[in-house]
Amino acid sequence: MTKLSKLQKFAAIKTFPNVYSSKSHDSNLVVNSNGVDMDIKGKWNEHFNNDAPLILEVACGKGHYARGLGKMYPSNNYVGVELKGNRIWTGANQALKNNEENVAFLRARIEFMEYYFAREEVAEIWITFPDPQLGKPKKRTTCPRFLDVYRNVLRKDNNLVHLKTDSDELYQYTLEVLNEQKINILYQNDDIYSKPLDFPELDIKTFYEEMHLIDNRTIKYLRFTL
Ligand SMILES: C[S@@+](CC[C@H](N)C(=O)[O-])C[C@H]1O[C@@H](n2cnc3c(N)ncnc32)[C@H](O)[C@@H]1O
Numbered sequence: 709m710t711k712l713s714k715l716q717k718f719a720a721i722k723t724f725p726n727v728y729s730s731k732s733h734d735s736n737l738v739v740n741s742n743g744v745d746m747d748i749k750g751k752w753n754e755h756f757n758n759d760a761p762l763i764l765e766v767a768c769g770k771g772h773y774a775r776g777l778g779k780m781y782p783s784n785n786y787v788g789v790e791l792k793g794n795r796i797w798t799g800a801n802q803a804l805k806n807n808e809e810n811v812a813f814l815r816a817r818i819e820f821m822e823y824y825f826a827r828e829e830v831a832e833i834w835i836t837f838p839d840p841q842l843g844k845p846k847k848r849t850t851c852p853r854f855l856d857v858y859r860n861v862l863r864k865d866n867n868l869v870h871l872k873t874d875s876d877e878l879y880q881y882t883l884e885v886l887n888e889q890k891i892n893i894l895y896q897n898d899d900i901y902s903k904p905l906d907f908p909e910l911d912i913k914t915f916y917e918e919m920h921l922i923d924n925r926t927i928k929y930l931r932f933t934l
Pocket residue numbers: 766767768769770771789790791792795816817818819836837838839914915916917
């Protein structure tokens with residue numbers, strides 16, 4: 709198959725039934741695969757045709773966690789949230805080819821998630837290898853502003869947030885924010901592959917994680933409730 713350019717991938721995802729794209733950064737509307745504007749907030753169950761728990765992978769890139777978890781736990785629904793259309797194309801294209809009906813993608817900025825997910829619509833959030841934003845703490849995906857965004861869409865009970873990262877700085881920063889906010893840390897491990905994995909989900913590896921492992925970086929994991 710000929711390789712698609714970035715522009716061709718942007719055009720293609722607009723026709724994918726498993727991808728919704730935010731209309732603009734300050735609009736609560738998304739555009740579906742028929743080119744129709746819609747308000748999907750509170751209605752993800754209509755996309756999936758069931759009321760299964762909804763779990764997000766934010767900064768999902770190619771959506772390795774959304775897809776990997778979707779296979780591991782077919783009775784849950786997964787949405788990967790990502791800004792870059794060409795990365796979404798890769799994950800969404802594979803998900804379509806493999807009939808992964810419990811996986812979808814949203815092209816949007818994490819900051820504006822409250823436009824697209826209702827209060828308590830989300831059961832869990834995975835943050836996978838986000839940019840550590842060295843020197844820019846206010847842009848980190850675990851800074852207080854982002855935690856508030858997650859709180860506003862997560863269920864009040866039994867919610868879980870997972871952070872998987874190779875970055876010492878982001879890991880330490882996140883521990884500090886969680887401690888400051890007296891947030892319940894359920895699990896922390898600064899070198900998950902140094903011993904047998906404590907959770908089977910941690911065996912899923914993302915595109916960036918594979919690169920970090922080649923560079924012999926240690927992988928860290930935090931699990932907490934908000
Ligand atoms: C280092 S990559 C990790 C991608 C993927 N999780 C992985 O591990 O392969 C970080 C991703 O976050 C996305 N990203 C950064 N800021 C974002 C934002 N504000 N909203 C949505 N996605 C964002 C980038 O486009 C990029 O794909």
